[in-house]
Amino acid sequence: MASALKQRGIAAAWTVAGAAGCGVAYTLHRNFEQRLPCVQLALRKLEDPSINTGLGSQLQLSAWPRRGHVDKTAGLMRAHFRVQSSDGDVADVLVSAIRDKTTHEASEPREEDDDAEEHGNYWFRPWELKKGFLQRVRLLRQGFFSSSEEEMQPASMWKLETLVVLEGETSAQIPRVLQGDPSGLPEYETMCVRRDVTSKSDRSRTNLKIALCLSVLGTLVAAGSRMLRSLRISQSYGFVRKSVLENRSVQAVLGPSQIESCTGKFTPTFIDARLRLIGSSGTIADVVVAASRDSSHQLWHVAVARMTVGGVACNLDLPAR
CATH class of the missing domain: 3.10.450 (Nuclear Transport Factor 2; Chain: A,)
Known part of the structure; x- marks a missing residue:
């Protein structure tokens, strides 16, 4: 809930700033x-x-x-x-x-x-x-x-x-x-x-081209690294999302559910996630998942998978994927 309010606040702030900038420019x-x-x-x-x-x-x-x-x-x-x-x-x-x-x-x-x-x-x-x-x-x-x-x-x-x-x-x-x-x-x-x-000499032009090429190359490397890291993090989040929503215990208690908020740490080899689920009937459940693996090519080993509904906690059986 707090994460959703934070996102709405950020979106509203950017909207107000954009509207103010457009008004001043106009x-x-x-x-x-x-x-x-x-x-x-x-x-x-x-x-x-x-x-x-x-x-x-x-x-x-x-x-x-x-x-x-x-x-x-x-x-x-x-x-x-x-x-x-x-x-x-x-x-x-x-x-x-x-x-x-x-x-x-x-x-x-x-x-x-x-x-x-x-x-x-x-x-x-x-x-x-x-x-x-x-x-x-x-x-x-x-x-x-x-x-x-x-x-x-x-x-x-x-x-x-x-x-x-x-x-x-x-x-x-x-x-x-x-x-x-x-x-x-x-x-x-x-x-x-x-x-x-x-007025620029040939040497100055050459240095300028070299600096430009290096900056473009550095930008491409940073963008590629960032994109690769984002893909790996999305795989970690996708594992948690799919495993929790398709779990039989979750479906039996909540029915068709969706994730309202998700916090924690997602890396290619480690997951420490805290999720809040809302069922079709309005039931709210908090889920904690911790998993790890040695490399990004191996299966996830789930160490902790626990769901709490109305003060009652139960363990979830999440298969390794």
């Missing part, structure tokens, strides 16, 4: 444009009729890829996304933006005043702490880990710095630099320049 995916104002700036730039991008004026964000990063300390932002025009043309867009210093400096004193006023309220009116805490909890429930107001900054606070369009399929994309110097974008270095691939 929220970040849905609020992609709000979290990264540089995406809005890039779309306006691409839809500008004065810039001939060949994509048209009606652009829509594709579902994938949607990646971005914001450095609040340095005031930098970059994003990588894909757009699709009404004509079916597809292009990857690499963009970076920098925080507009004039707008930021104009809004900074007001933020300091708000913080001072807020701390003053907390000092003279400590119940405001509870009110602010409950308000944040309410916002979390409504948005399910949605982005805060600080993260969802308006596009007017940012200034477009770099804009690169990669038209065509992924295997043959031609970069077009529409603004700025893209050499500082990691995505541009990875997708277009690829200097990290050509």
